[in-house]
Amino acid sequence: IAMAMSDSGASRLRRQLESGGFEAQLYVKQLSQQSDGDRDLQEHRQRIQALAEETAQNLKRNVYQNYRQFIETAREISYLESEMYQLSHLLTEQKSSLESIPLTLLPAAAAAAGAAAASGGEEGGGGPGGRDHLRGQVGFFPTPGGASRDSSGPGEEGKYRTLTTLLEKVEGCRHLLETPGKYLVYNGDLVEYEADHMAQLQRVHGFLMNDSLLVATWLPQRRGMYRYDALYPLDRLAVINVKDNPPMKDMFKLLMFPESRIFQAENAKIKREWLEVLEETKRALSEKRRRDQEEAAAPRGPPQVTSKPSNPFEDEEEKEPAVPEVEEETVDLSMEWIQELPEDLDVCIAQRDFEGAVDLLDKLNIYLEDKPSPPPVKELRAKVDERVRQLTEVLMFELSPGRSLRGGPKATRRAVSQLIRLGQCTKACELFLRNRAAAVHTAIRQLRIEGATLLYIHKLCHVFFTSLLETAREFEIDFAGTDSGCYSAFVVWARSAMAMFVDAFSKQVFDSKESLSTAAECVKVAKEHCQQLGDIGLDLTFIIHALLVKDIQGALHSYKEIIIEATKHRNSEEMWRRMNLMTPEALGKLKEEMKSCGVSTFEQYTGDDCWVNLSYTVVAFTKQTMGFLEEALKLYFPELHMVLLESLVEIILVAVQHVDYSLRCEQDPEKKSFIRQNASFLYETVLPVVEKRFEEGVGKPAKQLQDLRNAVRMIERKKVNPTSTSPPI
Numbered sequence: 001i002a003m004a005m006s007d008s009g010a011s012r013l014r015r016q017l018e019s020g021g022f023e024a025q026l027y028v029k030q031l032s033q034q035s036d037g038d039r040d041l042q043e044h045r046q047r048i049q050a051l052a053e054e055t056a057q058n059l060k061r062n063v064y065q066n067y068r069q070f071i072e073t074a075r076e077i078s079y080l081e082s083e084m085y086q087l088s089h090l091l092t093e094q095k096s097s098l099e100s101i102p103l104t105l106l107p108a109a110a111a112a113a114g115a116a117a118a119s120g121g122e123e124g125g126g127g128p129g130g131r132d133h134l135r136g137q138v139g140f141f142p143t144p145g146g147a148s149r150d151s152s153g154p155g156e157e158g159k160y161r162t163l164t165t166l167l168e169k170v171e172g173c174r175h176l177l178e179t180p181g182k183y184l185v186y187n188g189d190l191v192e193y194e195a196d197h198m199a200q201l202q203r204v205h206g207f208l209m210n211d212s213l214l215v216a217t218w219l220p221q222r223r224g225m226y227r228y229d230a231l232y233p234l235d236r237l238a239v240i241n242v243k244d245n246p247p248m249k250d251m252f253k254l255l256m257f258p259e260s261r262i263f264q265a266e267n268a269k270i271k272r273e274w275l276e277v278l279e280e281t282k283r284a285l286s287e288k289r290r291r292d293q294e295e296a297a298a299p300r301g302p303p304q305v306t307s308k309p310s311n312p313f314e315d316e317e318e319k320e321p322a323v324p325e326v327e328e329e330t331v332d333l334s335m336e337w338i339q340e341l342p343e344d345l346d347v348c349i350a351q352r353d354f355e356g357a358v359d360l361l362d363k364l365n366i367y368l369e370d371k372p373s374p375p376p377v378k379e380l381r382a383k384v385d386e387r388v389r390q391l392t393e394v395l396m397f398e399l400s401p402g403r404s405l406r407g408g409p410k411a412t413r414r415a416v417s418q419l420i421r422l423g424q425c426t427k428a429c430e431l432f433l434r435n436r437a438a439a440v441h442t443a444i445r446q447l448r449i450e451g452a453t454l455l456y457i458h459k460l461c462h463v464f465f466t467s468l469l470e471t472a473r474e475f476e477i478d479f480a481g482t483d484s485g486c487y488s489a490f491v492v493w494a495r496s497a498m499a500m501f502v503d504a505f506s507k508q509v510f511d512s513k514e515s516l517s518t519a520a521e522c523v524k525v526a527k528e529h530c531q532q533l534g535d536i537g538l539d540l541t542f543i544i545h546a547l548l549v550k551d552i553q554g555a556l557h558s559y560k561e562i563i564i565e566a567t568k569h570r571n572s573e574e575m576w577r578r579m580n581l582m583t584p585e586a587l588g589k590l591k592e593e594m595k596s597c598g599v600s601t602f603e604q605y606t607g608d609d610c611w612v613n614l615s616y617t618v619v620a621f622t623k624q625t626m627g628f629l630e631e632a633l634k635l636y637f638p639e640l641h642m643v644l645l646e647s648l649v650e651i652i653l654v655a656v657q658h659v660d661y662s663l664r665c666e667q668d669p670e671k672k673s674f675i676r677q678n679a680s681f682l683y684e685t686v687l688p689v690v691e692k693r694f695e696e697g698v699g700k701p702a703k704q705l706q707d708l709r710n711a712v713r714m715i716e717r718k719k720v721n722p723t724s725t726s727p728p729i
Contacts, residue, residue: 013047088223089189092169099165166207170216172228182209186277188270189218190263198248204229204263208277211285213237213254215261232256234285235383238347239278255350290339297330297376331371333380338364341380345387349394354418357391362421388422395419399431401438409436409474416478429479429486433493436471440497443467444504453514457505457522464501465529468494472536495543502547510551516559517627520634523548545637552635553643559631560647563624564654570617571658576671576678579612579619586610590619597626598689605681618678621655622686629690633697645704648690655682656712683712 186208207214216226238255265271348357398415419428594602691705
């Protein structure tokens, strides 16, 4: 379309482009054929661009207008929904208030309503009925006391009826009606906000009862109906007034284990009502339970003894001595810090003051250490044990692998120390080690595999062994003086962590078919890092050996097969000719290579100019065998002794058998002499060097290599003509 050209105006061009049967390729083809040149095409292009810009502006303008209309419509719908909800709520509250009035009080209520209507213009919102009227609107009911205290009177029946009526509007809370003595104190609408980002979550309705707070979510599809969300006992609930910070205002926070929730009231007055009624109800509940404890702990009076008529003829010696009645010991639980201990523990748990909570528990245990356990003490113990369970769960959650693993092992010290103080040493050890295992696993997974393998292994060893060292030091600090079984658990954990490390190590080094020299350098790096753990008395070298032995055996076997195949290939092309290195530099380089392999007498095999009096096959075999031995010794540990020996014997036998076969088959005396010279170099120089280097690297002589060299010497001394020309297998 950008190359399209039209002889008509912009309107005609628009109609053509908007037609239903428009085909761009055909249209461009026709216009290109009718074009007079490049200038016409440029003009048509400018026309189409102008038309495209105009169309884009019209689209933007229409979208903006539609968006404004959509916002205005949504705002009107929101206003209407809010008004309908308020109307439904007022009707529900009025219905609940009417249903809560006993039938016997209807005439008196009607008379009171008439009197209130007659004097409504004078009193307004003030006077003694102001607050009570407000509480009636939002569902406030008087606490036990006054005329409604009698459980047999209509007041108690009205409370239960009101609770039944309101809770029938909440789905999923019928079980609350089965609890005797529960009645409604206050209720009202609230808006819940997200605690971290202060984003509005949902509209809820709160029902405050004499011993708990019920939170129900609003059902938008069913007006006046709610769904049960949560129930919080008041003795485990802490109320915090949230300071107004516009536009966030009229809010208060509820702290309970293991969460906190923020609610917003409709206005400041209703927020104040909620805070006052919550505190009054919590105080009344605490006072009631304190009175119950005092009554239970009060000493009972001595039992009344029924006086028996004295018998004047009864002998005084026959009278049994009266056994003094032992009075039950009591424990003073009336101190303020004991009365407030459960609530203080809840606050400490909610505010994550773990040390303060454990200090309170230690203080209580010291106070009750040598005291009896009457029912009030048992009841207090039950409440405290529930808080201990909650505190333990919070501390366990702090150590769970799902939490943030940043900060290293020191970040777990706080939770671990408090669990140990609570007597949960085994659980603390288990969770600490599980947390560190997840941290090590995450650190290994986050390593990027880039560049050379050896560079990645350096990073892997640094990350893993540093984490292991830090974990061991932190474990020694946290669990010093505890049961020795924890240290056994740490050793088991260290073995499992080492298995995780070896798995990542082997996938990168052995599964990717790296060369033996690279594998040897990587294993050497891992061993050096592992030896650093000896500074803290932790030796895991035997574990890494045991975990790597199978992979190293496979690498040695694979490289041995490569050397054997390469040697056989060179043997098949052997012409038994001297080497000509062409340049002195090449000869000097070969001398240095042979010297690094341990062959110090190589000078006697060099001739004039750049000639070497050895076969290329024998020289290449020497360099490859010594290179294999050097790399294998870097990988060596006792479990690989026989594997390395057998590999060396197999490699050497391939060369020995080839030389022996060539001696028996060669008829040319000159070539035969040259073969014997190569055999002498192989038997008298190379084999002793291999044997000596193996003994230096391992620390003990190799009997198999000695036996092989002796057997080769015996074969060389025999001057027997070959009886078979078949090559050795």
